[in-house]
Amino acid sequence: MKKQRGIKRAFGDGGIDQRGENVYRLRYRIGGKRFTKTIHGTLGEARKELRALIRAGDTGDHVDPNKLTVSQWIDRWIEAGAPGRKKKKVGQRTLERYEQLLNTHVKPAIGDQALQQLRAAAIDELYASLEGKIAPRTAHHVHVVLGAALGTAHRTRLIAVNPMAHVQQVPNPDAVQPADDEADDLGEGLEETELAALIAGFKASSSLFCIVALAAASGARRNELLALRWTDLDIEKKKLRIERALEQTKKFGIRIKPPKTKRGFRTIDLDDATLAILLVERAKHQRLLSGVPDGTDVDLTLVRLPPKAFLFPAVPERGEDINLTAPRNPRNFSKEFARRASVLGFGSTRFHDLRGIHATALLDAGIPVHRVAERIGDDPAVLLRNYAKRKRAKRADESMSTTLAMIASGFLGS
Structure with missing residues (x-):
């Protein structure tokens, strides 16, 4: 057995006793009271911990390590x-x-x-x-x-x-979901005809239809969609950049943040039908900004939207003008979607399920997993775990662009 040895410290700094290989006991005083703490690590780490404990005593933050609940x-x-x-x-x-x-x-x-x-x-x-x-x-x-x-x-x-x-009894859910905001579960699956019916039912709601259609056509997350700006849309190249997301918390309210991981930063291809819906939505915003009434034939390309104008801005209160740069409330949007979906007979379908439906459709069409994962900003392993069970038949000979056009034409009726 190794002999214990004391390690001298300057007066007032406390002391460190070696109790074994990489085991040290710290001795120090706070307010005239003695404290000890045993740690496992190197001597350098023991010294660092001792300094931290003494500093905590100086600032009033010290808690007896033996009594910390x-x-x-x-x-x-x-x-x-x-x-x-x-x-x-x-x-x-x-x-x-x-x-x-x-x-x-x-x-x-x-x-x-x-x-x-x-x-x-x-x-x-x-x-x-x-x-x-x-x-x-x-x-x-x-x-x-x-x-x-x-x-x-x-x-x-x-x-x-x-x-x-x-621990012997670890809770075992039917489908394990990570405890972070990257979580993506299996969700509710819809056939093509059901998806078409769901999206068609939202056409009567001008404030919801475009978001729902884009979600089904892109696989983007709710908070990514609500953070999109018109400057993210490249009309000529038919591409949409996703480089931010909304975050809604009790402490900060609604704010913009970057995607959680590098995978979240991506550019996705748009099909013609989805692009057409977005252009109609942009024209609405241009008319609102310029005061041009619907039906008036004017060149809207001359109307420039604010650089930070959202595709889906906040819904104005009764009697208020729309603010194109104000973010939409994510939770309120989800509640609106749930109410409308329930009326349409899709009460068990969540908005987040559209992301899973999109990814599953691409996988069913034979699009490689890594390409689908890149499109929706997910980890390929997570994608496989959550959506592999929903895969049906593969059509490996179809390209991504052809498949996207087919999916969009199915639920947009183009």
Whole structure:
């Protein structure tokens, strides 16, 4: 057995005792009170941790590592941006979802337990208590988020062993969905005739039809579509750039952000029918901006829209003029879509399902997985996992452009 040895520090800095190979005990004082903490790592990491503990005492942020509760650690982890293995903060929308899951399901059950004394059995009991009370997928999200929080505690050496490694009853949803805002599940599938009927039913709603049609023809996400500007449309090349998305959070409201991953930045091809619908929508905006009434024959190419004008701006309140540069409320839009879809007899269809329907149609037509993934801004592996079960017949001899035209003509009636 190795002999313990003390490592001298300057007076007032505390002390470090080596307890074994890469195991150190930190000794320090805060407000005249003694504290100790054992960490696993190198001597340099031990020194860094000791400095951090003493600094926390100076700023009033110190918590006895032996008394830190699960709730206190959750609050600290959320405040830090819920960093994961790569030490990156998550988006605000995801952060708020994490906080909701932990506050609602974890804190009431195990929040008062000391973090260093948390055992797998307590987590198993937590999961057992959730059975039948929440959806299996939500229970799995709780597991993923709690695991991420405890994983960070383990990496930062607040706990010597991660109890998640010994959990026996991991919630197992029917279809596992990641706990981040990249999530894409299987969704509701529609045949071509059903899709045509759904989109035709939205023609009576001028504020919804164009978005629904573009979603079905592009596979883009709701928040990507609502962040599109007219400057993103290349009419001559029949292409649409996707380089931003809306984010709606409690803290910041509605704001624009870049796509979460590099895959989100992309340029997609448009078929003639979809492009024609967009041009009709642009003409409406040009008439609104210039005050030219419908039916008046004028050269609208002379009317320039604001550089930051959205394809689908906010719907004005009664008596107010439309503001082409104001973003549309994503949640309100989803509610509008759900209400209209229910009236049309498609109550189980979500707006997000149009993305899956588009990807499935391309896969069925024999378009390679990597090309479909590039088009919808997804990981090929995720795409396969979520949509492979919906693939039917392949027509590998058709090109992407031909397939897009066929899909669009099917539901747009061109």
